[in-house]
Amino acid sequence: MTSRATASTDGVVASGTQAVIRAVGLTKVYGRVRAVDGVSFEIAHGESFGLLGPNGAGKSTTMRIIGGTLQRTGGVMTVAGLDPAESGPEVRAHLGVVPQEDNLDEELSVRDNLIMYGRYFGLPYAYLRPKADELLEFAQLAEWAKAKVGDLSGGMKRRLTIARSLVNEPQVLLLDEPTTGLDPQARHVLWDRLFRLKEAGVTLVVTTHFMDEAEQLCDRLVVMDHGRIMAEGTPRELIRGYSTREVLEVRFGAEHNAVAAERLADVGSRLEVLPDRLLIYADDGDAALRQVAARGLSPITSLVRRSSLEDVFLRLTGRSLID
Amino acid sequence: MADQDLSHAGASGPPGYAVADLTRLAASGGVPDAAVLARRARRWGWWYYIEYWLVNAKAWAVSIGLYMVVMPLVYLIALGLGLGLLVDRGVGTVGGSGGSGGVPYLTFVGPALLVATVVMSVGGELTYPVMAGFKWRRLYWAPRATPVSPQQIAVGHLGGVLIRFVLQSTVFWVMLLLFHAAPSGWSWLTVPVGVLTAAAFGAPLQAYAAHLTDEGYQFAFVQRFVIMPMFLFAGTFFPLSVMPVYLQWIGWISPVWHGTQLARQAAYGAVEPLWLTLVHLAVLLLFTSVGVALARRTYARRLGR
Ligand SMILES: Nc1ncnc2c1ncn2[C@@H]1O[C@H](COP(=O)(O)OP(=O)(O)OP(=O)(O)O)[C@@H](O)[C@H]1O
Ligand SMILES: [Mg+2]
Numbered sequence: 001m002t003s004r005a006t007a008s009t010d011g012v013v014a015s016g017t018q019a020v021i022r023a024v025g026l027t028k029v030y031g032r033v034r035a036v037d038g039v040s041f042e043i044a045h046g047e048s049f050g051l052l053g054p055n056g057a058g059k060s061t062t063m064r065i066i067g068g069t070l071q072r073t074g075g076v077m078t079v080a081g082l083d084p085a086e087s088g089p090e091v092r093a094h095l096g097v098v099p100q101e102d103n104l105d106e107e108l109s110v111r112d113n114l115i116m117y118g119r120y121f122g123l124p125y126a127y128l129r130p131k132a133d134e135l136l137e138f139a140q141l142a143e144w145a146k147a148k149v150g151d152l153s154g155g156m157k158r159r160l161t162i163a164r165s166l167v168n169e170p171q172v173l174l175l176d177e178p179t180t181g182l183d184p185q186a187r188h189v190l191w192d193r194l195f196r197l198k199e200a201g202v203t204l205v206v207t208t209h210f211m212d213e214a215e216q217l218c219d220r221l222v223v224m225d226h227g228r229i230m231a232e233g234t235p236r237e238l239i240r241g242y243s244t245r246e247v248l249e250v251r252f253g254a255e256h257n258a259v260a261a262e263r264l265a266d267v268g269s270r271l272e273v274l275p276d277r278l279l280i281y282a283d284d285g286d287a288a289l290r291q292v293a294a295r296g297l298s299p300i301t302s303l304v305r306r307s308s309l310e311d312v313f314l315r316l317t318g319r320s321l322i323d
Numbered sequence: 324m325a326d327q328d329l330s331h332a333g334a335s336g337p338p339g340y341a342v343a344d345l346t347r348l349a350a351s352g353g354v355p356d357a358a359v360l361a362r363r364a365r366r367w368g369w370w371y372y373i374e375y376w377l378v379n380a381k382a383w384a385v386s387i388g389l390y391m392v393v394m395p396l397v398y399l400i401a402l403g404l405g406l407g408l409l410v411d412r413g414v415g416t417v418g419g420s421g422g423s424g425g426v427p428y429l430t431f432v433g434p435a436l437l438v439a440t441v442v443m444s445v446g447g448e449l450t451y452p453v454m455a456g457f458k459w460r461r462l463y464w465a466p467r468a469t470p471v472s473p474q475q476i477a478v479g480h481l482g483g484v485l486i487r488f489v490l491q492s493t494v495f496w497v498m499l500l501l502f503h504a505a506p507s508g509w510s511w512l513t514v515p516v517g518v519l520t521a522a523a524f525g526a527p528l529q530a531y532a533a534h535l536t537d538e539g540y541q542f543a544f545v546q547r548f549v550i551m552p553m554f555l556f557a558g559t560f561f562p563l564s565v566m567p568v569y570l571q572w573i574g575w576i577s578p579v580w581h582g583t584q585l586a587r588q589a590a591y592g593a594v595e596p597l598w599l600t601l602v603h604l605a606v607l608l609l610f611t612s613v614g615v616a617l618a619r620r621t622y623a624r625r626l627g628r
Binding site: 097 | 347353365
């Protein structure tokens with residue numbers, strides 16, 4: 001075991017490395033809404049940590065509490081040993097933030113957006129000018145340096161926001177739904193680059209409601225719903241713990257699904273009835289499909305696939321992640 | 324494909340895309356400790372926002388510059404020369420007590436117009452743009468995620484706007500000189516007076532704008548029922564004392580009147596008791612400091628929940 005075991009009060013995560021972010025019993029209440037309701041987690045240095053959950057789960061609220069830009073109602077929050085509510089500037093100095101909604105200045109040029117944002121960190125122009133060019137390269141926006149941000153496409157703006165978050169060489173990067181609005185190719189490029197940033201020692205905190213993103217990007221994640229953590233683990237642990245190895249998806253047509261479900265209740269280890277299809281959880285999907293056929297049922301379509309985090313979420317909440 | 328660049332072997336992106344050196348990008352060693360950056364931001368955060376505001380203003384520099392030159396010309400020609408000719412023919416001079424010590428109408432109205440036009444411009448700078456910062460364009464949320472504090476954003480925005488008014492007041496003062504409408508050697512003091520009046524009206528207006536969470540329909544109301552009455556009834560075009568007493572309070576409570584009276588003293592040595600001069604200054608400073616305090620508080624509240 002190579003990781004440092006520390007006896008620091010900052011908290012120790014499972015792997016034995018020191019937690020760079022630690023939340024205990026975090027709460028945020030808006031009037032009657034408990035947006036975040038007693039959430040606890042620890043994120044190790046250099047880890048890639050995910051918050052997965054549907055709309056309104058409390059992901060963005062949690063992210064803003066980590067950055068200290070939102071006053072929490074209760075609980076303990078530390079980033080690198082500091083409370084962001086008390087030492088906001090110290091915490092944010094080495095934090096990179098990609099907000100859910102872009103807040104670029106559309107009247108300013110692409111390059112000036114990077115440079116002026118860097119100024120807020122007290123970084124000198126001599127550092128910022130070459131840095132801006134490197135970041136434009138990173139975001140594949142070098143030819144657009146002088147263009148006004150208003151002239152960029154949505155995906156290009158998103159890439160610029162992500163590049164901007166790196167201007168202060170953050171040790172922790174908070175990414176709130178980073179790939180919203182990116183095309184599939186740009187998403188893959190971004191995942192690849194985030195992975196390299198992580199290899200370079202940057203701690204990543206990512207929110208998403210895309211399970212493929214969570215699976216690709218996160219070493220460990222929590223599944224959130226209604227402000228609470230439903231489960232925690234690596235993507236593989238979660239899938240193993242809350243689902244079977246494979247899933248058989250069968251469709252009988254909207255009217256017949258319910259009837260078929262009754263006759264298939266004992267096939268596989270679990271059955272989910274969705275409006276448009278049935279999900280049969282079984283370690284051997286093909287065997288389950290043969291059992292379906294043996295009962296004299298012939299689905300319109302059938303598909304055997306590996307379990308995903310979507311299935312974990314369905315199991316935990318009884319709802320789909322994305323409707 | 325034996326000679327394929329192996330360093331890209333694991334990349335899932337398209338082949339051949341330029342990859343910046345990510346290790347350098349993540350940690351070039353050029354960024355100081357968090358404590359150092361935080362200390363800089365605590366001291367200079369407001370100024371960083373002003374820098375941003377100024378870079379932004381570059382885009383409007385030509386149109387604002389043109390406005391700053393043309394507007395005093397229009398006012399001075401129309402009111403000073405046009406209306407002034409009429410006034411001077413009718414009553415001789417204005418502003419004197421008992422017929423003596425008066426000055427030509429152009430001299431009387433010139434410094435007042437400097438103050439009044441600056442205050443009118445404040446109405447454009449610290450209303451809709453504030454709303455854009457919080458809501459429409461979310462511009463304040465960018466610095467919010469950095470070591471700069473909401474209070475510093477509030478002060479920085481006001482500061483940037485006041486820099487504009489240093490320029491605008493200076494241009495207006497130069498125009499006064501060109502029109503021979505500022506005979507006193509102290510007339511340059513109209514510039515700081517113009518800026519102080521802008522702050523005295525601007526800071527509370529900024530706080531009010533920051534406190535609105537809807538679409539800013541109220542600004543039309545402010546324009547019609549606050550700014551226009553100040554323009555017309557706060558001693559710009561005629562001394563406050565010629566108005567019926569029951570209307571004079573409009574002047575007393577408006578920064579425009581206090582600023583105007585100070586500007587007149589600076590521009591042509593209008594005579595007022597010392598205590599009144601001190602009251603003018605005190606009122607302007609009070610409006611400014613209360614406004615700034617309220618704006619800082621409101622920004623912190625709105626950017627913190
Ligand atoms: N400023 C606010 N005032 C009142 N309620 C709020 C406020 N911000 C968030 N909420 C509520 O808190 C809950 C959590 O919101 P949050 O934005 O954290 O969700 P999320 O997981 O990020 O969702 P999404 O995937 O849609 O971004 C929601 O019920 C939301 O309505
Ligand atoms: Mg969100």
